[in-house]
Amino acid sequence: MSDALVLVINSGSSSLKFALMDAQTGDAVISGAGECFGRDDARMSWKVDGEKTEKTLSAGSNHHQEAMDIIVGLIESNQLSDKLQAVGHRVVHGGETFSQATLIDDAVLGQIDALKALAPLHNPAHVVGIKAARQAFPSLPQVAVFDTAFHQTMPEKAYHYAISRQLYNDYGIRRYGFHGTSHYFVSREAAKWLNQAPEQTNVITVHLGNGASLCAVKDGQSVDTSMGFTPLAGLMMGTRCGDIDPSILEFLSKKGLSTDEIHHELIDKAGLLGVSELTNDCRGLVDAAEQGHKGAQLALEMFAYRVAKYIASYMVPLSRLDAIVFTGGIGENSLPVREMILKELAIFGYQADAEANAAARFGAAGQITTQASPLALVIPTNEELVIAQQAMAMA
The missing domain is CATH 3.30.420.40 (ATPase, nucleotide binding domain)
Structure with missing residues (x-):
């Protein structure tokens, strides 16, 4: 295991998936997920060295923050704190604002939140997860990686819809595309194959x-x-x-x-x-x-x-x-x-x-x-x- 571990977080409105990954090999040292957040049956499960553990979360608590507290505890108890270098957040929608991974500060967090009209089920949940992670890991760089970013190289003829320019200007209605991190990864792996x-x-x-x-x-x-x-x-x-x-x-x-x-x-x-x-x-x-x-x-x-x-x-x-x-x-x-x-x-x-x-x-x-x-x-x-x-x- 290298000394370069990254905590990868995919926060949903009622869930949170995470993996503590070796950024060189891609191996997950710790991985898990929380589900049913906001309900009485909210729970977390995780694997360390192949051993699975489950935990019921507290009723009425901030389950995203509680999940982060559990993750912090797992990292500390496995003596991995010194190896953790950054937190990477999957963010579904970056609109036309973000064309690459971006270091998160207050301004960036505000921009992600402002894009919630384009992804009302996802971006607000990402903001919740990011806030919880920033509180849990205040000294670590937090980075947003956008599903839409890879597609920001599309030419206008590909991303414009045949609608009035005013609708595009006023509401940002255009083709954005998703699954960008997947398309990016496999296209790079295909290049290696070729x-x-x-x-x-x-x-x-x-x-x-x-x-x-x-x-x-x-x-x-x-x-x-x-x-x-x-x-x-x-x-x-x-x-x-x-x-x-x-x-x-x-x-x-x-x-x-x-x-x-x-x-x-x-x-x-x-x-x-x-x-x-x-x-x-x-x-x-x-x-x-x-x-x-x-x-x-x-x-x-x-x-x-x-x-x-x-x-x-x-x-x-x-x-x-x-x-x-x-x-x-x-x-x-x-x-x-x-x-x-x-x-x-x-x-x-x-x-x-x-x-x-x-x-x-x-x-x-x-x-x-x-x-x-x-x-x-x-x-x-x-x-x-x-x-x-x-x-x-x-x-």
Whole structure:
């Protein structure tokens, strides 16, 4: 273990995930999560040297602060305080204000809070977590790493919507994109695989999980991405609809659905779950489809078809394509989904190698196409390592 440890924090409104990481190796020395914050059943669990511990939090307390106090105690009791160099915070939305990881001071914290209108479920929770961490570790540099930052290199033609300039100027309505730390990490790992410098690498990174997005990476920079103003846009996802005719919102409103009901339908009841009427879990859908469940089969077919269409369209901004790179829970582990996507791309010559596809899962990286096919890779993502490394760079 090196002497460069970073505490990585992902604070939600009712949860907090953390990992004390070796910024060089990416190994988590201590990791854990708190959940159900704000409720009587709030609790924390963590692992140290593979041993798991759980604790019920105090009713009525500030659970984010209590969680931080527990983390401080774990670091001190394991005699790691002298090795802790920085705290890195995942922040979902940096708007147009932040294009890179940023050292947090009072002004930066205020700017993150001011962006809450763009991410009302996330940024306020990040602010709570940051305040708790600053109180717990007042002498350590605290660094914000933004999901949106990697996509700030998109050209105007990619991030502007075809709406009035006034709406953009007044409300900041544009494509922002998300999963930026994941797309950044796997594009860099792909460059290593290709034995190329990142600034000489063109790939399409395909992050597939319950949330899903693609990114066209040209010369190491994001030039387009499928998520938009919010993470609802783009691909069909676990419970999110992805791209949809916006007139449907007005249609449903006139049918009597409230704004909240429409939002609930499109973000919580759509996607793989909505089409299959079964589950949003890809493994369950694959099993059900193999047993003849038509809804599961249709959901998987739609998912693969839409991913393939996006991949094809993202060849447009690239002067050449070095590789398609699959990552995320589904992208890293679902052999049938990867095979279905590559089959949809047969017009471009893509052909899955069954044996190689089967080998690239459960954390294993590898090429999954035949030697005669254009290249497709699987590369496991590591967003926590990106946060740790960027936090160390700012410390």
